[in-house]
Amino acid sequence: MPGFFFPHNNMTELNEKDDSKLAEGKIHKKKQKAFGADLKNYLKCMVPHIESGIKTSNSRNVMLSADEVIQWSQSLEKLLASQSGQGVFREFLKSEFSEENIEFWLACEDYKKSKSDHLHGKAERIYEEFVQSDAIKQINIDYQMREATAKRAQDPTRTSFDEAQKTVYILMERDSYPRFLKSKAYQNLLNQLQTNTSK
Numbered sequence: 001m002p003g004f005f006f007p008h009n010n011m012t013e014l015n016e017k018d019d020s021k022l023a024e025g026k027i028h029k030k031k032q033k034a035f036g037a038d039l040k041n042y043l044k045c046m047v048p049h050i051e052s053g054i055k056t057s058n059s060r061n062v063m064l065s066a067d068e069v070i071q072w073s074q075s076l077e078k079l080l081a082s083q084s085g086q087g088v089f090r091e092f093l094k095s096e097f098s099e100e101n102i103e104f105w106l107a108c109e110d111y112k113k114s115k116s117d118h119l120h121g122k123a124e125r126i127y128e129e130f131v132q133s134d135a136i137k138q139i140n141i142d143y144q145m146r147e148a149t150a151k152r153a154q155d156p157t158r159t160s161f162d163e164a165q166k167t168v169y170i171l172m173e174r175d176s177y178p179r180f181l182k183s184k185a186y187q188n189l190l191n192q193l194q195t196n197t198s199k
Contacts, residue, residue, distance in 0.1 A: 066193035073181050076173045080105070088189065092180045093172075100137035101168050101176065104130040108165040112158050123156035131164065141167050 064084050072079040072089075079085040086102065093099040107130065111122050130139050131149050141149070141164050152160040180186055 064193065066190065066197050069186075069190050069193055072186075076169070076177045079177070079180075088185070089177075089180055092183060092185060093176055096176060096179070098176060100130060100139055101172050103137060104139045104168055105165055105172070108161045111161060114158075119156045119158070119160075123153045123160055126161060127153040131161075139164065139168050140171060 068082060068084070072082065072085045079089055080102075086106070090099055090102050093102050104126070107122075107126050111119070111126060114122055127150065129135055130137050131141075131146060131153065132138075133146065145164055145167060149161060149164045
């Protein structure tokens with residue numbers, strides 16, 4: 001979102017700005033710690049005992065292996081193809097206050113698989129939740145795309161959200177995904193799994 005620029009007239013204002021940057025830095029560290037705690041709790045739910053595998057919502061037992069987690073680093077596509085990867089990446093995006101991106105992307109994937117008679121209702125929900133200008137989880141797309149998507153959502157087809165979904169995917173791929181791979185959360189998970197594998 002563009003910021004407003006107000007010229008500083010005196011040193012007091014500059015000092016106040018420095019103080020606010022210091023405060024922002026402290027808040028950022030707190031957010032990182034909170035993210036670490038959130039991810040730890042998420043992984044505890046997902047990985048009660050890494051050696052015995054992950055209990056997913058369906059009754060089958062899925063092993064989260066170091067190989068799978070390494071594959072996440074090959075491409076965003078591979079990360080999103082993994083249920084566990086989606087969950088861990090979503091937790092990371094929450095820490096950056098941008099979880100609307102993956103939620104929109106997943107909603108579009110679900111939408112494309114919907115039966116024809118469900119398209120209208122789902123298109124309306126996706127539009128209201130993510131696309132309209134005052135949406136609670138508004139995605140970062142330009143005005144023209146927002147308008148074009150709004151028109152397509154009124155007469156929905158399976159491709160109504162494709163353009164917006166592609167834009168959000170590219171945004172995640174270029175922006176959040178590289179930071180995710182460098183994050184302590186991802187590195188720690190990978191190290192933990194590699195350590196358990198080598199035991």
